[in-house]
Amino acid sequence: MSEMPPANPAPFLQVERDGPIIIATLNRPDDRNAISETAHSEEIAALCAQITRDHTVRALVLTGAGKAFCAGGNIKHMLEKSGMFGGSPFAIRNQYRTGIQLIPTALYELEVPVVAAINGPAIGAGLDLACMADIRVASEKALFAESFVKLGLVPGDGGAWLLPRVIGMARASLMTLTGDTIDAAKALEYGLVSEVLPPEQVLPRAMEIARSIAANPGHATRMAKRLLREGQDMKLAPLLELSAAYQALAHHTHDHHEAVSAFFEKRAADLQDK
Numbered sequence: 562m563s564e565m566p567p568a569n570p571a572p573f574l575q576v577e578r579d580g581p582i583i584i585a586t587l588n589r590p591d592d593r594n595a596i597s598e599t600a601h602s603e604e605i606a607a608l609c610a611q612i613t614r615d616h617t618v619r620a621l622v623l624t625g626a627g628k629a630f631c632a633g634g635n636i637k638h639m640l641e642k643s644g645m646f647g648g649s650p651f652a653i654r655n656q657y658r659t660g661i662q663l664i665p666t667a668l669y670e671l672e673v674p675v676v677a678a679i680n681g682p683a684i685g686a687g688l689d690l691a692c693m694a695d696i697r698v699a700s701e702k703a704l705f706a707e708s709f710v711k712l713g714l715v716p717g718d719g720g721a722w723l724l725p726r727v728i729g730m731a732r733a734s735l736m737t738l739t740g741d742t743i744d745a746a747k748a749l750e751y752g753l754v755s756e757v758l759p760p761e762q763v764l765p766r767a768m769e770i771a772r773s774i775a776a777n778p779g780h781a782t783r784m785a786k787r788l789l790r791e792g793q794d795m796k797l798a799p800l801l802e803l804s805a806a807y808q809a810l811a812h813h814t815h816d817h818h819e820a821v822s823a824f825f826e827k828r829a830a831d832l833q834d835k
Contacts, residue, residue, distance in 0.1 A: 573601040574608060575626065581619040581775040582768070583612060590627025596686055597635035597644050599660040609667035616834045619775035619782060621671070622767050623694060624678035630703065633685025634661075639712070657717050661686060665719035668693040670790075672783035674774045678767035679703045680760065684742075689720035691753075692727050695786060696770055699754040700763045703745045707733070711740035726793055728753050778816035779834050 575588040585608060587594035596602065612618045625631055638644040645656040677694035682704040691697055707724055709716050725733040728751045745757045758766055774782055784807040792800050811817055815835045823830035
């Protein structure tokens with residue numbers, strides 16, 4: 562008699578929908594929402610692909626269950642040399658490339674605006690995950706560290722590219738090369754987060770921002786976000802060319818015409834995501 566296959570584990574992401582807003586919660590509170598399994602990265606990438614295909618989604622709110630936002634990699638797995646940290650150097654390289662590196666590719670490139678509700682510590686890959694969002698609001702109890710060097714490691718998920726673009730090279734170098742932890746007040750000073758709030762207000766504030774984003778035509782916020790992303794690595798002339806092309810597309814959408822009519826008629830626009 563053959564053994565029954567193990568039951569599928571609970572999803573890493575708890576996904577809910579509130580109108581045009583998706584709320585995705587990293588749901589491993591006992592592990593401080595650490596990301597050490599390829600399946601976790603695949604879930605995030607799959608959610609991003611699903612959102613990209615659904616033009617009725619206008620914002621994504623990302624947060625963590627329990628007391629942490631995300632503790633990065635699972636240090637116990639590092640000790641055991643298991644999961645993505647096990648095998649030969651070649652195997653580990655490939656596990657990074659086909660595992661956790663799926664996240665920056667999918668989430669940073671997602672055109673739907675992302676608001677991070679940082680409810681607690683964002684450490685290592687957890688900090689890098691927060692940097693993939695467009696807007697970050699944090700709990701007064703949140704802590705932040707680009708802590709890889711403390712464990713003799715380097716940012717393996719794009720942090721060396723992401724963090725300087727959020728807080729500048731000097732501060733990113735300080736955080737990356739010391740691995741030291743900063744509190745929420747310092748994160749606000751650095752521009753890492755835009756607001757610091759009491760813990761119970763973090764998710765409601767993130768939802769408030771997401772609703773403000775979602776009140777606008779989705780095609781406009783998606784293309785505006787793409788311009789912001791491309792503008793970080795593009796000269797002005799090609800960015801202007803891309804802006805003109807996007808604007809031509811925007812002028813021919815139903816929601817643009819509806820928004821203009823609503824403006825003159827002093828009423829709320831009836832957006833139809835087309």
